[in-house]
Amino acid sequence: MVDAGAHRAHDDFMDHTTGQKTKNIGILLFDGMEELDAVGPWEVLAAWADQFPEDGWAVQLISRDGEPVRCAKGMVISPMCSIDTAPDLEVLVHPGGDGTLPLMSDQAHLEWLRGQRAKVPLMTSVCTGSLVYAAAGLLEGRPATTWWGALDTLAETDPTIELRTSDRFVDDGDVVTASGVSAGIDMALHLVVRLAGESRAKDVRRYIQYDPQPPV
Template structure:
């Protein structure tokens, strides 16, 4: 029997809603379509008090940072709140610590700034929201910025571009972990266009005129 993987999805005030909700939906649907056998997903924050996301959405994290010392998959979303998180040593230390032992570390949008601030993107190619490429370059000068792709896979660390790209990255990760057919079934359930592996060479994802989209 396949061991369930644990996902830690970081939340913080002023987090971008789709940055966390998109990956949450993808991985939750994948798990649901497989009789809840694949994944255990936790939303994690400094405390379990409500987090006020972008535009005032109140979200209740289910576990606090110090109770979540390890996970197989870590998801770091973005949003304006990342700037405040960069100034929070406890959260930045948690990102470093939990990422060191995780199988996969994923960022969405400006969540890449937190990976950069934690020193996790040194000498790696990465992408982020187009508005914060310069900020990422300041935080991690050795990072090679990829400006024209939806997500960039470095093996352990996968970064994605702005907001909705987190859905594409998450579907790609489902395919990496559980196979192309599982990712397609998830995308079909969500009625979301899925970038097929034929249009996704070497794990570098982009949507363009030459990339097939599939609801198959």
């Protein structure tokens, strides 16, 4: 079991070194989630938060009830908090995976997302997480992307979406959608650029030694 709580404690406090309240990024966890959709952004964003605490950010792993989730390929991840005990968020990351299919018709989950949309400044998704956003009506009339194998489903879910079929991620201001699985790493680095600048994002990329050179 991956116990993220052991990595970084729940943060909703004043940083006494800067006098600023910690800003939180939440990564949603759910059964059937694609592992790298969450762990990829976590690695980028948690590395940023841990290595550069002066920036004032923390990352939270959140599940609906605060209980561990079993991912698509069997990894079990323990969250830090539930949706009810999570701190106020500046950014929400919604992963994809097989578990998004039931979420697309889960009215309680869709209503929760609409509530988050009303108060979270930046909503982001990885892979088929954008299908759930579409089902909640959050992508109406917007450009967006998803995993290549789900582009047709995204279009069918909301025909008003402007499909970006070849983009690694799509930044539409207060909503950012990433394509499949590993694209979440690129999207997370883009978030660091947006929130802390290009120089900081380069520092994080170097720290995690992310320099893709596929062998095939």
